[in-house]
Amino acid sequence: MSESKIALISGANKGIGLETARQLIAKGYEVYIGARREAEGQAAAAKLGPKAHYIHLDMSNPDTFIAAAQKLEQLHGLLDLLVNNAGIGPDNGMKPSEAPIELIRDSFNTNVFGLVELTQRMLPLLRKSAGGRIVNVASILGSLTLNSDPNTDLGDWRSFGYNGSKAAVNMFTATLAFELRNTKIKVNSAHPGWVKTDLGGDAAPLDVTEGAQTSVWLATLPEDGPTGGFFFKQDRLPW
Numbered sequence: 001m002s003e004s005k006i007a008l009i010s011g012a013n014k015g016i017g018l019e020t021a022r023q024l025i026a027k028g029y030e031v032y033i034g035a036r037r038e039a040e041g042q043a044a045a046a047k048l049g050p051k052a053h054y055i056h057l058d059m060s061n062p063d064t065f066i067a068a069a070q071k072l073e074q075l076h077g078l079l080d081l082l083v084n085n086a087g088i089g090p091d092n093g094m095k096p097s098e099a100p101i102e103l104i105r106d107s108f109n110t111n112v113f114g115l116v117e118l119t120q121r122m123l124p125l126l127r128k129s130a131g132g133r134i135v136n137v138a139s140i141l142g143s144l145t146l147n148s149d150p151n152t153d154l155g156d157w158r159s160f161g162y163n164g165s166k167a168a169v170n171m172f173t174a175t176l177a178f179e180l181r182n183t184k185i186k187v188n189s190a191h192p193g194w195v196k197t198d199l200g201g202d203a204a205p206l207d208v209t210e211g212a213q214t215s216v217w218l219a220t221l222p223e224d225g226p227t228g229g230f231f232f233k234q235d236r237l238p239w
């Protein structure tokens with residue numbers, strides 16, 4: 001058994017996920033770098049040193065969730081932290097009336113159904129932690145409050161697949177947090193900010209160091225911290 005807290009991060013081979021892993025390792029965590037391609041996962045883990053390990057997680061292949069849970073069970077017997085970070089935005093910039101349904105389906109498969117099923121598979125291990133934490137990386141673009149206000153300037157970022165899938169992630173946070181309200185597990189949604197990554201693009205104002213802060217804060221909440229909320233940094237966001 002390890003003395004470090006054990007964390008699993010999906011989509012941790014690059015971007016905000018990789019930086020979240022880096023910051024958690026600096027806080028003493030042992031981190032499993034979820035990635036769908038082994039070479040990229042191994043390379044990312046190698047960059048972060050001996051407290052980082054690659055683990056195969058393909059958000060469109062639930063068999064990888066089962067195998068990952070079995071591996072963590074064998075190695076550690078529990079999981080302290082799950083950061084549901086992997087995400088895609090294939091219809092970003094497209095109109096809801098025009099986006100190909102396949103792209104909308106892809107958004108929900110990765111961002112919602114993969115996330116929900118991975119969480120269900122990891123819950124038995126999180127229940128064995130002294131204080132399990134689940135961080136669902138959503139987006140302010142999933143806010144119904146902002147999207148339903150015609151005066152909110154979201155530029156071209158008013159697509160249905162991405163925004164709708166992130167709204168569903170937020171609903172998963174709210175419903176799961178309620179279900180787990182009498183346990184030691186906390187479930188929260190994070191908005192990283194608009195961050196320079198392959199997904200966020202070069203025009204984004206934040207770098208990944210700042211972009212990982214909300215996930216790291218929610219990952220390391222104390223026992224009296226919030227659950228069932230939606231945050232950017234330490235501020236609550238409108239659902």
Ligand SMILES: NC(=O)c1ccc[n+]([C@@H]2O[C@H](COP(=O)([O-])OP(=O)(O)OC[C@H]3O[C@@H](n4cnc5c(N)ncnc54)[C@H](OP(=O)(O)O)[C@@H]3O)[C@@H](O)[C@H]2O)c1
Nearest residue numbers: 011015016036058059085086087139194195197198199200
């Ligand atoms: N960047 C922003 O401005 C911003 C703003 C709000 C929310 N977010 C959210 O933050 C999270 C991280 O995004 P990011 O900006 O860091 O984007 P990114 O650099 O594109 O990273 C996305 C990560 O998700 C992984 N991923 C995608 N589909 C996957 C699948 N089917 N199976 C396994 N892994 C998969 C990617 O793996 P591959 O390398 O294999 O593709 C990659 O590791 C996402 O949930 C995103 O929606 C980002």
